[in-house]
Amino acid sequence: MDFNEQQIERYSRHIILSEVGVEGQQKILNSKVLVIGTGGLGAPAAMFLAAAGVGTIGLVDADKVDLSNLQRQIIHQTKDVGKLKVKSGEETINEMNPDVSVVTYHSFVDSSNILDIFKDQDYDFIIDGTDNFAAKFLINDACVMAKKPFSHAGIIRFNGQLTTYIPDNDTPCYRCMFKEPPPEGAVPSCREAGVLGVMGGVIGTLQATEALKYILGIGESLAGYLLTYNALTMEFIKINIKKNSKCPVCGDEPAIKTLIDYNGPVCTL
Amino acid sequence: MLKIPQQVIDEGKNYREKVADFKKGFLETARFKPYRVSLGVYEQRDNDTYMLRTRIPCGVINLNQFKKISELAKAYSHGYIHFTTRQDIQFHKVTLDDTVNLMEGLLEAGIVTKGTGGNTARNVACSPLAGVSQDDVFDVTPYALATTEYALNDPTIFNLPRKFKISYSNSPADTANATISDLGFVAKTENGEKGFEVYGAGGLGGSPGVAVKLADFIPASEALYHVQAMKELFENEGDRTNKHKARIRHILQRLGEKEFKAGYQKSLQIVKSNRSLEPFLPEGNTGKQSGDSIISFNPLITGQKEDGLYSVYVHPQNGNLRAENLDLILDFLAALDYEPVVRLTNTQGFFVRDLKGSHAKELADLILNFGSSFAIDNSVACAGASTCKQGLGLSQNLLSAVRERFLNADENIKSQLPRIFISGCPNSCGQHHKGEIGLYGKAKRAADGLVPMYAILFGGAVGVGKAVLGTEFGTIPAKKVPEFIYQLAVLKSNSDISSFCRFVTDEIETIKSLIERFSVIEPEAENPDLYYDFGSGEKFSIKGRGPGECSAGVLDVIKLDISNSQFYLSDFQAARQSEKLYEAGLSAARALLILKGVDTTKDRLIFNEFGKHFIDTGYVKESIKSVFDCLLDFKLGDLDSLENRYEEIKYLADRVVKMYESLSPKLEITLPKEPRPENLPDSVQPDAAAPLKVIDLKGVKCPINFVKAKIELSKIKSGEKIAFQLDDGEPINNVPRSIQSEGHETVKIDENFDGYNLLIVRKN
Secondary structure, three states, rough: OOOHHHHEEEEEEEEOOOOOOHHHHHHHHEEEEEEEEOOOOOHHHHHHHHHHHHHHHEEOOOOOOOOOOOOOOOOOOOOHHHOOOHHHHHHHHHHHHOOOEEEOOOOOOOOOOOOHHHHHOOOOOEEEOEEEEHHHHHHHOOOOHHHHEEEEEEEEEOEEEEEEEEOOOOOHHHHHHHHOOOOOOOOHHHHHHEEOOHHHHHHHHHHHHHHHHHHOOOOOOOEOEEEOOOOOOOOEEEEOOOOOOOOOOOOOOOOOOOOOOOOOOOEEE | OOOOHHHHHHHHHHHHHHHHHHHHHOOOOHHHHHHHOOEEEOOOOOOEEEEEOOHHHEEEHHHHHEEEEHHHHHHHHEEEEEOOOOOOOEEEEHHHHHHHHHHHHHHOOOOEOOOOOOOOOOOOOEOOOOOOOOOOOOOHHHHHEEEEEEHHOHHHHHOOOOOOOOOEOOOOOOOOHHHHHHEEEEEEEEEEEEEEEEEEEOHHHHHHEEEEEEEEEEEHHHHHHHHHHHHHHHHHHOOOOOOHHHHHHHEEEEEEEEHHHHHHHHHHHHHHOOEEEEOOOOOOOOOOOOOOOOOOOOEEEOOOOOOOOOEEEEOHHHHEEEHHHHHHHOOOOHHHOOOEEEEOOOOEEEEEEEHHHHHHHHHHHHHHHOOOOEEEEEEOOHHHHHOOOOOOOOHHOOOOOOOHHOOOHHHHOOOOOOEEEEEEOOOOOHHHHOOEEEEEEEEEEEEEEEEEEEEEOOOOOOOOOOEEEOOOEEEEHHHHHHHHHHHHHHHHHHHHHOOHHHHHHHOHHHHHHHHHHHOOOOOOOOOOHEEEOOOOOOOOOOOOOOOOOOOOOHHHHHHHHHHHHHHHHHHHHOOHHHHHHHHHHHHHHHHHHHHHOOOOOOOOHHHHHHHHHOOOOOOOOHHHHHHHHHHHHHHHHOOOOOHHHHHHHHHHHHHHHHHHHOOOOOOOOOOOOOOOOOOOHHOOOOOOOOOOEEEEOOOOOOOOOHHHHHHHHHHHHOOOOOEEEEEEEEHHHHHHHHHOOOOEEEEEEEOOOEEEOOOEOOOO
16 A cells, blocks of 8 residues: 555654554554543544544444533534534544544443444454443453453543553453452542543553554553553552453453443443 | 625634734734735824724615714724715724724624725625615615625635726616726616616726726626626736726726627626526515605705605715714614614715605704705715825815805805815825816925815716716816815806806806916915915925825735845845845745735745745746755754855745746736756666666655655565655755664765755665
8 A cells, every 4th residue: 555645744753763664554554443432531542543544443432422521532522512422533533634434333332232343343452441340341351252452441530540451361351450340339430539631631642552552563562561640649650460360251261251231331431 | 684704704803813913023014904904904194093994785784783883983983983985984093903893893783894995896886775766767785785795705806906896876877886887787677677787897096987888788687797707807807917007997998998898798608608696685675664745955855766755865074973973863763663774875975764754854954963955065075185195185174174165155155066076186085087076186396395286177977878077177276276166156156057067068168267267376475375285284295195005915915025035135145144044035935925825924834835836836946845944944943054055045036036027917927937857867877777766855855755765665675776866955964864774775875966866775
C-alpha cells in the first residue's frame, strides 16, 4: 500500500521514528481496535488511536451523551448532548481522520454479545473503558477465552490504574489480581465518588499507548504489571504481578467456562 | 422582511475581533481599511472619527428598527442620524470602538452593514411609494428585496471591479433613479403581464451618463437573470486596474453602445441557459385600514391610490435628524391604532405611508417643528468636506446658508424653486446631475488664493424617455451662491412661468447673465469672505482632502506589500540583518495572495499558498520553495542567517513586481511562466546497466523530504541504491544524517547542481 500525499504529511512524525517507520505506520493503518465504553477512558483512547491512523475502530456504548459527561469525555461536544455516544464518537473521529473507519455498537456488552462483537471485525486489541466491575470482569473473561489482548484500566477521584493482558499463557489476567467483583456498594462508582476530569485523559491515553505498542510490536508492555497513578502526589507505581495458577478463568484448571453477567447493565464512565 | 444570510451576520459579529487586532497593531491600516469599508465603516476627516453606513434594504424599515436606530444614535453618534441619497441611514462622527458597539446593536435589530461600502452591489434602490402611489404600475418592492437577498447570498458579489447600483422604479416617473443606474428596472405591464423596462450602464460621478435601454419589456419573473447577466458582464469586462474607469458605464463608453448591448445579450443568454433564477415570492397583500379623505395643499402630503390614505414626506434639514425629533415621530406613530409603513427615500428623507387623512395632517404639522414644506428647504446636500475625505466644499453649510437666505422671504418667492441637489465635489453623492438645479463644489485658484466655488447645472431629470444630465452654465464663488439662488427665484417669479424647466429654457439668456454677474471673484482685500467656506474660520484650502475610501481595494493592499518587500530588501543591503530578508520574502510572498482570495497573517500559510498559486503553476521558479523552508527555519531559530539566500529572495521580490505589473484589467497575470527545470545532466547517471532511480525531493520541506525518502527506501530491496534530489540548506544538511541514522549508507552527495544536491543511498 502506498501513502498518498496527505497521509505522508499526516503521519510524517510517525514515519520518521525508526521504531515506527513506513512499515509500522502501515501496520497501524491495517489494525483494528475495539474500544468498549466511549467515556472518560474510552474517549481519549479512541481519539488518539484515530489520530494515529488505526484503520478500524469499534465503539461500544449504550448511553447517550449527558452534560455531566463533558467534563472528561472529550470525544463529545456540547452540541452532542442527547446524541448516542457511539454516534457522537463516530462523528468526531470522522472529522479528525478520514483514514479511520468507525464501527459502532449501540449496546451494553454482556455475556450474550461480547464474543460476537469481538468476532465482528476480528479486533486485534481491546480497550476496556468501562466504569463498573461487572463489565470489567466480563471483558477480562471474554478476552481470556477468545485469546484477545486487552488493556484494563480504572479511574476514580485522583487515582488510576491499568494493566495489559496478552494471551501468551504467561500474563496474569485481571482475575489473577482480583478474584471477583467486590460486594455491591462496597466500592463507590465515579458517579458517587467523583473523578478529576484529566484522569481519563492520562490513563486512557496510556491504554492507547499500550494498544499502539502491541500493534507495532515494540517496547515492553504492562503485561505482568499493574501501573497505578496518584494525581495528588504525582506518583506512578509499577507493581509486579504474578500469574495465578489457580485463577478461575486463566489458571491451570479454570472453573469459569462460560461468561457471567454479574449485575446491572454496563455503563460507562 | 428580508432574510439575511448567516455568513453576513457572522461577519458583522467578527468585526469586534478585527478592530481589536487593528488597535493592537496586528492588522495594518491598509489591510484594515478595505475590510471595514466593506462593512460600511468609513474614516472621516478628523482622526478616529468614522461614519457607519447601514443597509436598509430598498429603504424598507420597520418601526422597531427605527426605534433601535434612535437609541443607538443617542448612545454612539452624538444624537443624530443622517439619511442618504441611497435609502440608507448613516451614523456620523463615531469612534472606532463605538462602530463595534453600533454594529452589534444594529445586528440585534436585524440590520446589517455588509456591502454598504466597497466594490459590491450597494443598496438596491426602490421607489419609496411603490405599491401605493397614484401612478404605481405595480409594487416592485418584492422584486427589489429578492434582488437584495440574491446579492447578499452571493459571496462573489463582494469583489466586483467597482460598485454595482441596481434600482427598481414603480412607474415611468422613475423615483428610484433606474434610468441613471448601473442596472435599472422600471415597472411596466404588457397584455396584463407584469414586467420591466430594463436600463443599464448609467451613473453619475466621474464621466457620468444616463443609462441605455437594454430591453423594452421583460417578464417580472426574469429580473434576476438580468442582475446576474450584468454582474457577469461587469466581472468580465470591468477594468479592475483603474478604479476611475471601472464602473459599468465605463465599459459602455469603451465598447460603444452596440457592442455593449451585444455583450449584455450574450451574457444574458449564458445565464439563462445555466441557471434557474425564477420564482419570486408572491407579493404580500395585507389588508389596510380604511382611510378618511382630507383636502390639503401641503406638498409633504401625497394622496395614495387607496382612497383616504396618504403618505407624508419627512425631510430633516440636510438629511440630519436628531434622535429626539425621530422619537417625536415614532411616538406619534406608535399611538395610532394601526401600523403605518416607513420607506426611506433617495432624497435624504423618508415617507410615512398608509396614514389616514387626519393623521397625515397631524404628522405634517408635527414635523414642521424641525422641517419645512418648501421644496427649496428640502434640498439635498452630500456630507461634504466637513466629514468626507474627498469633499471640497462644505456643501451642507451651503444648503443651510441658502435656506437662511430664504428664511424670511415672501412665500411666493420661496415656492418658486424646485429642490436643489448639491454635491461638495464632482463626485455626484448629492446627485447634482439629476437636479433641475444642481450644484457641485470646485476649488478655483485666484490671484489671492483658493476660492471655494460651485458649478451651476440646470435641467437634469430622470424618468423613462426623459432622463438627462444637467448642463453646466457657469461657476460661482460659494459665498455668492445663496444670493444667486434667491435672485433666480425672484427672476422666475417675475417671469410668471410656473414650470422651472420652461423658465430655464425661455429665460436662459437672462439667467446666463445673472450667473456671469455672480461669478466675479473680487480680490481678497475687497471681499475677503470669498476665500472662506461656509462656517469655516480657516482660509479655504484643500488640506485634509484625501483619496476616497470606498474604492480601497486589492490593488492598494498589493502595492503595500510590494513596497514593504522592496524596503526590506534595501534595509538588508544597508545593515545585513537576516530579519530584513525574512520580512522581504514574507511581504513578497504575501502581496499577490489577495488575488487568490487568500488573506492571512500566518507566515507558514502565506508561503504554502504562494507555492500553490505561483510556484506550482510555474510563474516562479521551483527552487523558491526551499527558500521558504529556510525562511521558516530562520523564523523558528533553526537557522542563524539568510545572507546566502539574498539573491533568491531578490529574485522572488522582483518576480512578484513583474507579475503585478503584468496584471490584465481582469487582474490575471499575463507574465510568461518560468521555463521548467532541465532534466538531470547525463554526468550523474551512474551506470547504464542499472539505471539509478532518482527521486525529486526539490522544494519538499523538512521533514517531509525525509519521510518521502523513507517511503521510497521501503520500496527497494536491501543493498539496492536510490538517489534523492535535495535542496541546498536544511534538506541537504539533515536528510543524509537522518537516513544514515536508520542504518543506510550514503554512497555519494553530488553538489554540482544549481540550488539542489543529489544524494545517493544504498539501503541497509
